Amino acid sequence: MTPYPNLLSPLDLGFTTLRNRVLMGSMHTGLEDKAAHFPELAEYYAERARGGVGLIVTGGFAPNKTGWLLPLASKLTTSAEAKQHRQLTAPVHDAGGKIALQVLHAGRYAYHPLSVSASSIKAPINPFRPRGLTGYGVKQQINAFANCAALAREAGYDGVEIMGSEGYLINQFLAERTNRRTDAWGGTPEKRRRFAVEIVKRTRQKVGDDFIIVYRLSMLDLVPGGQSWDDVVALAREVEAAGATIINTGIGWHEARVPTIVTSVPRAAFTWVTGKLKPHVTIPVVTSNRINMPQVAEEALSSGDADLVSMARPFLADPEWIRKAETGREDEINTCIACNQACLDHAFKRKLVSCMVNPRAGHETKLTLLPTRRSKHVAVVGAGPAGLAAATALAERGHSVELFEADDEIGGQFGIARKIPGKEEFAETIRYYRRRLEVTGVKLHLGKRVSAAELTGFDEVVLATGVAPRVPALPGIDHPKVLSYVDVVKHGKPVGERVAVIGAGGIGVDVSEFLTHADSPALDLDAWMTEWGVTDPEHAAGGLGTPKPEPSPRRVYLLQRKKSGIGSGLGKTSGWVHRAALKAKRVEQITGVTYEKIDDAGLHLTVDGAPRLLEVDTVVVCAGQEPVRDLADALPADLPVHLIGGADVAAELDAKRAIDQGTRLAAAL
Ligand code: FAD
Numbered sequence: 001m002t003p004y005p006n007l008l009s010p011l012d013l014g015f016t017t018l019r020n021r022v023l024m025g026s027m028h029t030g031l032e033d034k035a036a037h038f039p040e041l042a043e044y045y046a047e048r049a050r051g052g053v054g055l056i057v058t059g060g061f062a063p064n065k066t067g068w069l070l071p072l073a074s075k076l077t078t079s080a081e082a083k084q085h086r087q088l089t090a091p092v093h094d095a096g097g098k099i100a101l102q103v104l105h106a107g108r109y110a111y112h113p114l115s116v117s118a119s120s121i122k123a124p125i126n127p128f129r130p131r132g133l134t135g136y137g138v139k140q141q142i143n144a145f146a147n148c149a150a151l152a153r154e155a156g157y158d159g160v161e162i163m164g165s166e167g168y169l170i171n172q173f174l175a176e177r178t179n180r181r182t183d184a185w186g187g188t189p190e191k192r193r194r195f196a197v198e199i200v201k202r203t204r205q206k207v208g209d210d211f212i213i214v215y216r217l218s219m220l221d222l223v224p225g226g227q228s229w230d231d232v233v234a235l236a237r238e239v240e241a242a243g244a245t246i247i248n249t250g251i252g253w254h255e256a257r258v259p260t261i262v263t264s265v266p267r268a269a270f271t272w273v274t275g276k277l278k279p280h281v282t283i284p285v286v287t288s289n290r291i292n293m294p295q296v297a298e299e300a301l302s303s304g305d306a307d308l309v310s311m312a313r314p315f316l317a318d319p320e321w322i323r324k325a326e327t328g329r330e331d332e333i334n335t336c337i338a339c340n341q342a343c344l345d346h347a348f349k350r351k352l353v354s355c356m357v358n359p360r361a362g363h364e365t366k367l368t369l370l371p372t373r374r375s376k377h378v379a380v381v382g383a384g385p386a387g388l389a390a391a392t393a394l395a396e397r398g399h400s401v402e403l404f405e406a407d408d409e410i411g412g413q414f415g416i417a418r419k420i421p422g423k424e425e426f427a428e429t430i431r432y433y434r435r436r437l438e439v440t441g442v443k444l445h446l447g448k449r450v451s452a453a454e455l456t457g458f459d460e461v462v463l464a465t466g467v468a469p470r471v472p473a474l475p476g477i478d479h480p481k482v483l484s485y486v487d488v489v490k491h492g493k494p495v496g497e498r499v500a501v502i503g504a505g506g507i508g509v510d511v512s513e514f515l516t517h518a519d520s521p522a523l524d525l526d527a528w529m530t531e532w533g534v535t536d537p538e539h540a541a542g543g544l545g546t547p548k549p550e551p552s553p554r555r556v557y558l559l560q561r562k563k564s565g566i567g568s569g570l571g572k573t574s575g576w577v578h579r580a581a582l583k584a585k586r587v588e589q590i591t592g593v594t595y596e597k598i599d600d601a602g603l604h605l606t607v608d609g610a611p612r613l614l615e616v617d618t619v620v621v622c623a624g625q626e627p628v629r630d631l632a633d634a635l636p637a638d639l640p641v642h643l644i645g646g647a648d649v650a651a652e653l654d655a656k657r658a659i660d661q662g663t664r665l666a667a668a669l
């Protein structure tokens with residue numbers, strides 16, 4: 001008996017059957033844009049199909065050039081292009097999977113001058129003003145969607161997903177916010193819905209009855225001027241009548257100022273919205289957003305809120321997610337911790353998408369962990385992200401690995417990160433590695449600070465000894481009111497009601513979040529919805545209410561010497577969430593400071609040439625880190641030694657680099 005009877009049960013769609021209730025949601029990897037990259041993309045999909053995914057949805061393909069996300073981005077408009085796509089569909093079918101092409105028209109989110117929309121209204125997140133479509137232009141766009149779907153069928157896809165959410169073109173027709181037309185395509189909710197409904201109708205006519213049409217429907221727009229709940233329900237019914245096979249859930253436009261997928265969003269935070277819609281239609285509905293583990297997915301289905309779950313990033317983190325759930329190995333799942341650091345943040349920088357906790361994602365053909373021909377006895381020192389990645393990958397390849405950790409537990413700095421409110425998911429990575437050490441047979445020595453003498457008998461030594469907090473040279477730095485972030489977050493040392501945080505990098509921002517949260521239950525859905533103003537869409541159009549953040553229990557000052565904006569080095573997709581959270585907690589952010597001294601009165605600064613005293617009880621130092629690499633100098637010159645993670649370079653270190661470096665070293669040894 002499986003603990004996931006709903007999740008793993010097949011879904012009969014009449015003309016075809018999905019092998020389970022899991023849809024791999026659309027994720028643009030960056031490999032879609034050039035057919036030259038299709039062999040790599042094919043292996044990426046095939047690995048997920050072999051892992052058991054029921055229905056894979058590709059990254060978005062535009063139905064014409066106006067719909068491109070970026071100039072020369074992925075599109076499917078010709079039979080020649082369709083032929084290339086056979087490289088993608090065939091391996092998925094060989095692995096017993098099914099695959100649908102996402103048809104995505106960016107509308108006013110298109111980052112190029114050809115962009116079009118319902119009306120000529122610029123998006124707040126894009127410098128290009130779209131051209132408002134003529135009535136003839138609207139019909140051309142509808143035909144483009146249908147033609148693209150027909151080409152997808154020609155290419156061997158099992159279906160298409162019509163992207164109607166997230167604020168893209170179809171969504172722009174649906175909402176008054178972006179549709180000011182007074183012709184047959186706007187002016188009333190019925191007329192605004194017509195574009196979406198005609199697309200589904202025309203597509204069904206073109207592709208025939210035995211082809212999956214998933215319609216991704218924006219259930220919560222989360223922007224002012226979004227659709228009312230009545231509009232959403234009416235659209236779902238009309239889309240069903242027009243021939244959709246499945247309705248998928250879309251939450252929030254890209255320009256929404258409510259986080260929808262970052263790690264501080266509670267798991268399955270929006271499944272209730274799918275559940276609210278489900279009784280209004282008879283076709284299967286898919287729920288999505290922040291579903292990352294089998295029990296969360298099973299609950300979403302067993303509660304009756306949805307018929308399928310959509311997960312995208314979890315399959316970057318672990319292509320074998322389903323196989324592991326099927327075979328009772330869920331404790332071996334490499335969980336997506338919703339950090340966005342190597343997936344969405346890469347996509348925004350036009351870099352190839354990968355995964356922080358699985359650097360092989362997107363590099364399946366290039367980064368392989370092949371069995372070694374010559375097993376070596378390897379010592380890995382330090383069980384932070386770098387050492388854990390190296391040790392487990394080395395052991396997977398067949399090396400005999402011993403891992404030494406000075407602390408009583410594994411995780412290194414990640415063990416501190418997981419204590420930050422909203423970063424609780426980071427504990428999953430530590431859980432994953434703890435189990436992975438057992439599965440791969442790494443010999444773990446906890447509470448063992450090794451000396452150079454103890455390492456001389458090994459064939460290879462990997463130093464992953466990480467970083468130590470930097471102590472700035474500042475008069476009064478040894479004052480009793482000064483603490484490091486390790487003292488505060490890891491050791492729970494008491495902090496006063498007025499606090500200055502020195503350093504506003506990732507850790508300074510995180511520590512400020514830590515200090516401005518009382519002991520409220522983390523990741524509590526009701527509390528989170530209240531904090532961000534997410535509400536029942538029957539009460540407010542688009543589900544957008546008034547945010548009511550809990551007041552901070554402390555007065556916090558967050559300081560940096562640079563003049564640049566605080567948190568400017570954080571990821572594109574999470575930095576704004578941190579900045580908004582700190583603002584809501586009234587953290588005073590001061591840039592361009594010179595630190596003068598710390599004494600009984602507080603922290604003395606100069607800001608814009610003027611002296612200022614912050615009368616604080618505690619000063620928390622988050623001024624970056626220095627590498628810990630004393631062992632490197634003490635080891636004999638003839639012993640092969642490899643430095644990785646913070647021990648290698650502390651500047652701009654993050655877990656993404658640490659894990660990547662550890663994995664790549666292990667692949668090469
Ligand atoms: P470390 O994590 O420092 O691990 C080194 C390990 O080596 C330690 O466990 C140490 O005890 C051990 N060690 C040292 N010397 C010896 C010895 N002689 N013998 C045995 N063991 C030894 N990164 C991100 O990418 N995203 C985030 O959101 C993020 N948030 C963070 C939030 C906070 C509050 C903190 C503190 C860090 C955060 N980081 C984040 C940074 C991330 O945790 C580090 O970049 C990462 O842990 C570095 O990995 P590492 O393995 O190189 O070193």
Ligand code: NAP
Nearest residue numbers: 472503504505506507508560561562622623624652653654
């Ligand atoms: P960091 O990002 O390098 O920030 C260090 C801060 O300390 C800066 O604000 C710097 O700004 C200040 N500083 C540096 N030297 C100083 C000195 N001598 N005296 C006073 N201030 C000094 O490092 P971090 O915050 O320690 O974070 C470490 C790594 O963890 C980062 O690289 C980051 O990528 C990662 N991390 C990521 C996240 C995330 O959400 N993605 C979260 C946490 C951590 P000024 O020099 O301008 O004062």
Ligand code: SF4
Nearest residue numbers: 336339340343355356
């Ligand atoms: Fe998930 Fe982070 Fe990996 Fe993206 S990079 S898939 S958010 S763990």
